[in-house]
Amino acid sequence: MNWNTRYSEAASRVADADAVVGILKLAEQPGIISLAGGLPDPRVFQMEETQDAMARVLRDHGPEALNYSPNPGITELREYLAGRMARMERVACSPEEILVCSGGLEGIRHCFNALTNPGDPVLFEDPTYMVALQVCRELAGVPIGVCSDDAGLNPDALDETAGRLAREGRRARVLYVGPSFQNPTGRTWTLKRRREVLEVAERHDLAVVEDHAYGELRYEGEWLPPLKSLAPERVILVHTFSKIFGPGLRLGWVVADRDLIKRLGLLKLGTDQCSGALAQRLALAYGTSGGLDAQVDRAQDLYRKKRDAMIDALADFPCRSPWLQPDGGFFLWSEVDCDSEKLLLLAIERHGVAFVAGNCFFADPTSAVARGSLRLSYSYVAEDLIPEAVHRLGQALRECLSS
């Protein structure tokens, strides 16, 4: 049987992702230093504390941890998360306003699926989290990019784009953003910009999906309020354990209106029914015993050092735009004077270094700015390899520019 002739439109819409998956695989070959994937550094994991927490779970809640759990999440975990959101982010919410999901992305998916129809435009900051774009496309949504600068999403551009779409009779309902240590730019919106964007969102009645994945990983500067705390009604906050505990648990959560949370839960019935009880119990035990807070501290120290090492190494790097010095997160972003996909292949094949070419982070991957940008991740690479990685990348870039 030839399955290729049987694929649905949805299956065709995800086919492009295969290329990105292929390149990430290439990046994992021996001999390649990878600045590609956004994986946590294994050194932030606290194995002893994790083992202790898991032992307590299996001793005190073993049979429950192995069985089905409530669709919206284990009640005690939702209570813990509500408390944590209040304490860490000044986001006031009840446990009923929280849906536990299997990573932040699952929450983003259900938001898009609950709030947009096939063919609807969905607003994204340009550039944005690649997999959120993919999910939007899989659901037959139409990603529309809104330009951003170092202060965050451009509110005038948002106003203009939302207005134009409305005049064209295809009003946008949803805006997806990452205001804190964003993937892929590492950028954090200023407080002024947060307020301005929310005003425009209000004017155009947009539901705002705020990706807070890296939000706790600030290692410099002052805390800034998440959009959710500034406009609690309009904003859906999506958070995850992936960067503060470990992606291997596959756990995240959504904070939103309780009616919406119920609806997202019904959509979750059709992906995995409920998130894993074992992982939920572990996250709860680890969190309540102080493990999460201690790990966030460790992570902040470690990633600050790695960012500094990367910034130092990049001092003489011949990129077009200056590297933004991020106050948190995993990533650095810049533009170069050549096609970054071409640069990437050259870097992997001839120089033994990998990164992610910028075009996949744009609603329109064919624009000049999309094709000339690149994301470097410093989160996973060993610190002592950073100078060598940047050296190799510089060689690849010089070769690319002169070819």
Next chain:
Amino acid sequence: MNWNTRYSEAASRVADADAVVGILKLAEQPGIISLAGGLPDPRVFQMEETQDAMARVLRDHGPEALNYSPNPGITELREYLAGRMARMERVACSPEEILVCSGGLEGIRHCFNALTNPGDPVLFEDPTYMVALQVCRELAGVPIGVCSDDAGLNPDALDETAGRLAREGRRARVLYVGPSFQNPTGRTWTLKRRREVLEVAERHDLAVVEDHAYGELRYEGEWLPPLKSLAPERVILVHTFSKIFGPGLRLGWVVADRDLIKRLGLLKLGTDQCSGALAQRLALAYGTSGGLDAQVDRAQDLYRKKRDAMIDALADFPCRSPWLQPDGGFFLWSEVDCDSEKLLLLAIERHGVAFVAGNCFFADPTSAVARGSLRLSYSYVAEDLIPEAVHRLGQALRECLSS
């Protein structure tokens, strides 16, 4: 903000599931004996062996178990599963023909999404697994029921239905079935019936999604080959750890053509990207040390006893059709001479016993047979409560019949 006015068509299509969720919640109230949910009996869990396996995972693979893992699953687990499929089910497959997913349902979802478009008919045996129907509807597919009898899906009805749809210009591409200890009927197809259905599937070029969730829980009679072993090219087998280890891991797997597996993996990038490494490592450690096989043995013994207790208790029960004595699985199924939804509310409110009304298992929940059937689960209820549960149910039925 009123979120109710913002929901998408997909969100509207899942709204009906809310009623079922509500009833399952009612069934969990104190004082109610529940024969509703299909949960494993906690006594089949082997906590000591699970603790040992988990300790080995965290000691030997800790940082890996907490980090991201490959989208299609950890290689060693896919190898183990390929071996297990060959040993247990005579299904020959390579690791590349296996996708690890987050419960069997996630695999079913990706199959429907990869192989059908909105508006397409999807063939289901009547009755069928409720959540598979829900997923089909969420994806805007149109479930079409095909009648079945005690020997399995009716091949003539399948031929007639597939032929009629083709003549109407809306050819069906996918047939979803549960040939072994099916949810909700407990029924197992005969070998003859398996062959006949596959012949009809061949004639109409249907891809067959075979749900094997309960397949290993045979506690009486002879092993029968899964459809996948009889028609390896045409059949996609979906299996899960939920009934042989624990649903709290949220792990299942799909066995299919390797090109299709890649495509299902791309769709998985948009649900949870990869299944949990921690759960995968645990399943592997537990499986390779013999835990799974021992647990399946335990489960067979335990569920056989509970089935017998239920069948005994039901001897004088005034249902219309005889109870099928299942050779495995979790469920009993029958028909009564009243509306089973009405019976259910009466049973919960006045008699302290719950089950699942049959209509939600049918492509057309409004038909007379759908409205008069019910599913009893004996998997989770304590054995010594079974006689009392059936006694209460009998009282409720007598009251319902005389009202």
